[in-house]
Amino acid sequence: MDVKVILKIVVVAAALWASTKLVDGITVSAGSTAKQIGTLFAVALIFGLVNAVIKPVIKTIGCAFYVLTLGLFALVVNAALLLLTSWLAEQLDLPFHVSGFVAAFWGAIVVGVISWVLNMLLGDD
Numbered sequence: 001m002d003v004k005v006i007l008k009i010v011v012v013a014a015a016l017w018a019s020t021k022l023v024d025g026i027t028v029s030a031g032s033t034a035k036q037i038g039t040l041f042a043v044a045l046i047f048g049l050v051n052a053v054i055k056p057v058i059k060t061i062g063c064a065f066y067v068l069t070l071g072l073f074a075l076v077v078n079a080a081l082l083l084l085t086s087w088l089a090e091q092l093d094l095p096f097h098v099s100g101f102v103a104a105f106w107g108a109i110v111v112g113v114i115s116w117v118l119n120m121l122l123g124d125d
Helices: 003-022 033-053 055-061 065-066 071-092 101-120
Strands: 025-027 094-100
Touching: 003 025, 003 033, 003 101, 025 033, 025 101, 033 055, 033 071, 033 094, 055 065, 055 071, 065 071, 071 094, 071 101, 094 101
Parallel strands: none
Antiparallel strands: 025 094
16 A cells, blocks of 8 residues: 555544544544544545545536535535445444534534645645
8 A cells, every 4th residue: 555545544534533523423432542543544444435436426517516606515525425434434333423414514624624734734746
């Protein structure tokens, strides 16, 4: 696995952890700290795969919405992708849960901002 990919997973896991602390409705219910960290890394990997596979399709299909809303539609898309990630995590018996669209909306903002800041600090291509 490429070092950049691993670093991106670590950054997203850190952003997801921050969202569990800052947003009501986003939880990791694993018992120990080690299990929580493992869950966050697994969810970060799922979130990365969901973004890599589904987001380009949504961007292509919803191009007009992005233009009409000056890009604000991306917030709705990111929230939906976080909800999908939560659902996939539950299907894989991972103790990660996003309770609804409002929590997903704010969680997506937190994950996006923190990921952006960490990528700026760590360097991103």
